[in-house]
Amino acid sequence: MDLSFLVIQALNGLSSASSLFIAACGLTLVFGVTRIVNFAHGSLYMIGAYTAATLVPNLLEWSYGPVPFWLGILISALIVGLLGVVMEVLLLRRIYGAPELFQLLATFGVVLVVQDLVVQIFGPQDILGPRAPGLRAPVEILGRRFPSYELVLIAAGPLVLGFVWFILKRTRFGVLVRAATQDREMVAALGVNQALLFTGTLFLGAFLAGLGGALQVPRVAANNGMDLSIIAECFVVTVVGGMGSVPGAFLAALIIGQLQAFGILLFPKITLVVVFLLMAITLAIRPNGLFGRPEHFSGAHAIGIASHAPGRFNAIAVSALLVVLAALPLVADEYFLKVATEILILALFAFSLQLLIGVGGLVSFGHAAFFGLGAYGAALGVKWLGASMEGALPLAPLLAALGAMAVGALVVRLSGIYLAMMTLAAAQILYAVAFQWVEVTGGDNGLVGIWPSTWAAPRSVYYLVTLALTAGTMLLLKRIIDAPFGYALRAMRDSQARAEAIGLEPRTHRWLAFTLAGAAAGLAGGLYAFSRGSVDPTLLGIPTSVDALTMLLLGGIQTITGPIAGAAVLHTLRDQIMPLTAFWRLFLGLSIIGMVLIFPRGLIGTLRYWRQA
Template structure:
């Protein structure tokens, strides 16, 4: 650790901060005006570097390099405008987090489109003309191109600031950030304002990707890696604040740079690898900032949207027909191992469907009735899975006892994380749950001696009497049914009614003596316990466990399941989990471009069923009943009149 090395690492941090700011600035603009949590923003970054690679080849690496980068950014901006006009404009009045489902589907479609156009191999672009060399700083060489990137960030921030403060367009954007419906009421064409902002945000992300061409190869993993870091920067800086995004990008990038400079340090005789903290330091920063300042460093509370989608309806006890239908369906599920005796893979798929349904039901418990949106629910699923595996391997407990005890490990994690999370709301709560999940993932990924690190744990098999997949299926069916039944029972208890009261009106709930935060905290523990049970069942069904069960992808899968089925019905998460898991398995086994097909199907379902599959079916049934009741009432009036 030398002083010169410290300075060089700080400069590296400045260069990384500029690149990260470009992506975060676009994401912040889009969310501030449209209120869309644009999960596809990382895809725009990825498309930008791929288009830049192609244009540099076509235009020539010397004279055409810099125009190619600008043209790539413009092309991504046009792509963003087309996506907004064709797709997103149709779903602005849907619940805000339901729009997340559409942007997630876009991620799948764009990823496979890039795979089809450019192939799976990494593509490394040429060095920037005029900036191929390096400069000497305190006896060390530093790339000239990185010095250029250090300047780009403040320049772009200044230009966007001038656009937002010195033009009519900027005035409208800032007004829409505070109250977009009022801007529309004043006669502004809100649709085209949204399109322009979305195109500008996509252009900034594309520019950020294009500028990375000389620094790193273009890969298909850039989208998800980038969107996670961009979300962190936007939330830490404050949603909708461009200066906040730049300050947050600087803070996070410099802390990472310092961690790399420190390397391995002995603290009281214990070697600590600070370089490994780079995997999770941004989420640690986000967790600390949100706990200390819930609206970010330079943010402020957003005005609530008047377009909140379908009004929440009170949950009703199931009718007798519903109970009879559910019982009949359970009988069919119990008979499936006998009906599919010659199709062993069907039992494996059914076990996966049941576990996914339980995981989605646990997430729905805090998203629907409790009104808390979690982006990190995979943490409790993974804690349950790792808890079961470690109880069997490290402590030698029998599988049956481990299956019962593992959900308590997840409940403990939910108890700790939930205490902090319930003090926030909206997107900030969701991002804090994501931070906790990523911290858990990082610990699991790097603790080689205990969790197996990146290799995970193997040899986690059920007891001998459950070695037959049919027997394990019946046990899974029973436990999943018990878990779903318990969640429903809790929702129709006094606790469940108090939970929904806090969701619908915090002020009224407080006025009648309901401790809303404590209720939400308890809901986190309940949901975490059930998710832990799903994780334990998953571990024993696969015989092994890996850090992937705690990753962002697993949490996103849970969100997709709940939103696809419908957040306003109790059957929604089960329907969504079965639909998504079955589609994922079927499409992946029948085409190389399964992501695009799956994404297209999800987009189609989003447009056809704007309240989710189960929610839309319930809505249609209710409308049909209303029409039938009106016809019956009209008929009775006519009879009386005659």
């Protein structure tokens, strides 16, 4: 390892830092002013890449040279900027006052919509963009060849920083944006129309996202997975830098770029883990990131489970439902039982999240971590310990509980959006481990051959096993929600000051809540592994976490039974509609957005509201 190699690695790090900063800078700007974490920022980035990959070759065909190339990049970014304006006017404007959970879900709905539309408009295959005219030949640095386009990227980061700096410091718009970042109400009291300011901010943020995506076209093919991979990295950059701080994002991107460039030499398998560990350590030391300021969130506490009178009817209804479910194998066919098994598992998954969100007010955005840990716990038990289902299944809640204890210890100090981001990051770390540690986890392919023991192998028997375990665990969780522990969690959600004044310790309670919810989600994951016969990293991915949140939202976060109904409805819809249409994600995304805007109480919550009204 000589000096020239280190220099080249450092340059590689700088170029990825630049790319990362350009992508993340718009996200942090938009958050600073609107207080919305825009999940769809990665989608805007992806649209930028696809647009440039399609548009630039056409321009180059018309006239080959650097001018059409760079013009094409700029036009792509401007188009994305306009899409940002559309998004602000149609969606964001309606959810500025909503709880952060709803904001995250609604913008994730946009992610789903864009995924299907991109495939529809640009086709399912990756699009390799053109090389930049005049920058095709590598340059020689200390005797090593280095792509000259990377040098342009290295320069682009500081250029964008300068451009944003100029807008923020030297234009009236920028002054207003900075003022609004600090005190929106006072800006309004001085006669500034915030709606225009917000629209302008979204234009700028989306423009930068589009620019970031378009600039990647000569080095990476535009593909339909780039939205979620870049958004996860952007989250890390903005959180480490401090949400809302552009210089913070720049510094964070620099650190992360170098960490990736040199991390790959030291720990070639776990570069992603290193990056997310940086985030965990930063937040543990500075809960608001490098340059962030304390956030005062409100709204999330207004929603959640409230007390309700215990009714004998409920006990009878639950018993009757259990009898009906237990009798299902007598009438249902194999396929129906498979679907029913999965619904039960997902119901437990969503129900365990309800303990955190509905009861504790802890908006966990990485619940897939515990589901996935459970699934891998069971699968690894079978694969590496040679355990049977009976031996491996208990490993599922155990491993998930251990993971939840670790994650919980990191996040109980945080609140609001930082807690959401941190749980998301934790899930992404585990996703990265599962993806990269091929020898143990099988990497992308996962592990197969995770089947139940012979006695439980028939669908009907496995269904009954699942019913017994999921129903038992849900009843146990229900009992916990009604017990002093559940009340204490609600107390801390309702009023932290009052809870502390009567001697409750929020951190230990919340930590225990994470552990319990993690164990329950882990059991669901374990059952899922044996039901499908395999595990793979998608179980730990962002879409799995969002599935759980969608079930919660669908059922209603202020009802105890909501998640169960949500799981049933979502899984049935998915099972029925997905085979029929190429637009499942579009449909799901629009449904999520619609629910946030129209039925924020969810199905069960709305029914109850109508009954009471």
